[in-house]
Amino acid sequence: xxxxxxxxxxSSRLAEGIVTHISRTPVDVALARAQHAAYADAxxxxxxxxxxxxxxxxxxxxxxxxxTVVVCEDLAVLARPGAAGGPTxxxxxxxxxxxxxxxxx
Numbered sequence: 001x002x003x004x005x006x007x008x009x010x011s012s013r014l015a016e017g018i019v020t021h022i023s024r025t026p027v028d029v030a031l032a033r034a035q036h037a038a039y040a041d042a043x044x045x046x047x048x049x050x051x052x053x054x055x056x057x058x059x060x061x062x063x064x065x066x067x068t069v070v071v072c073e074d075l076a077v078l079a080r081p082g083a084a085g086g087p088t089x090x091x092x093x094x095x096x097x098x099x100x101x102x103x104x105x
Contacts, residue, residue, distance in 0.1 A: 003048060003049070004048065004049045004050075004051050005040075005043050005048045005049070005050055005051065006051050006053055006065055006071070007036070007039075007040050007043075007050055007051070007052060007053065007065070008052070008053040008054075008055070008056060008062055008063055008065050009033055009036055009037075009052075009055065009063065010029060010032040010033050010036055010062075010063040011055070011056060011057050011058075011059060011060050011061075011062050011063065012029055012057060013057065013058075013059075013060040014027050014029050014032055014060055014061075014063065015027035015029070015060070016060040017060040017061040018060075018061055032063075036063060053065060
């Protein structure tokens with residue numbers, strides 16, 4: 001076992017997420033969810049345990065928790081998201097709190 005990977009399924013509002021370097025294009029949420037499930041399966045096949053974070057439907061970018069939270073033992077480090085103070089930052093803080101509770105079990 002390599003460790004634990006924290007994942008969260010894409011929000012139904014994924015198409016409303018922040019776009020910075022590309023033009024906005026339509027998003028197929030069902031396809032995104034299938035691709036995300038395949039990603040989690042591939043990571044698990046490599047020996048990682050998957051911890052599924054609670055849904056965050058109010059945050060379109062909430063699927064990107066791997067980009068903003070790094071946890072080592074009992075320490076959670078929040079990276080600076082691209083839109084400081086935006087919904088991704090709030091989702092990351094919530095996720096770090098959830099992770100600490102989950103890891104303490």
